[in-house]
Amino acid sequence: MALQVAHEHDHADVPFTFGEQLRQIRRGDGLTLKQLSRLSGLSISFLSDLERNRTSPSTTSIQKIASALGVSQSKILAGVDFSQTPTEWPPGLADLQQEYGDLVTEDWMRTLARIQHRGRRPRDKREWLELFLHLRRILEPDP
Incomplete structure (x- = not known):
């Protein structure tokens, strides 16, 4: 399940996945995955999986990515659309x-x-x- 985010530089009403948002910000800053990996301390393969919506970010990885990109965590997560509700909530x-x-x-x-x-x-x-x-x-x- 991919996180949906509206990117503020594009049509605000069009949802983006977290991965698309990340890729757009990274490319907008002129960074390669390798450079973002070095800056964030996260592996290239993990960042690639995030951008392809193959995995979801943890709070720690969001923090590292935001710091590496020089943006706030709230900016990365702004407009997150969790429109699909799981049928069963995790324990606790x-x-x-x-x-x-x-x-x-x-x-x-x-x-x-x-x-x-x-x-x-x-x-x-x-x-x-x-x-x-x-x-x-x-x-x-x-x-």
């Missing part, structure tokens, strides 16, 4: 929504279900909460 995620239902909306559930944290998928409610709070700080910073 449904518990998180039950306990924090006012904060953890359906949109957040779809977002969380598709992102890894620290190289792996959270296993329990506490780890899902950690991921939620991390992403919320990035995507909804306090004024």
Whole structure:
């Protein structure tokens, strides 16, 4: 499942996959995959898989890519469209929504279900909460 993102330099209403967004920003900066790999510390094959939507980024890889490209994480993730809802939530995620239902909306559930944290998928409610709070700080910073 590919992340859908609207790139601000193109038609804002046309969704792009995360990979297309990454490729467009990278090429716009005149970087090769090899150069981005060196700057981010991520392998060329992983970056290529991201651009081809063969894998999804973790919060750590998003952080490394944003830093390497000199943009904020929120800019990379702005406009993410998680329009397809999984039929079953990963273990612990449904518990998180039950306990924090006012904060953890359906949109957040779809977002969380598709992102890894620290190289792996959270296993329990506490780890899902950690991921939620991390992403919320990035995507909804306090004024």
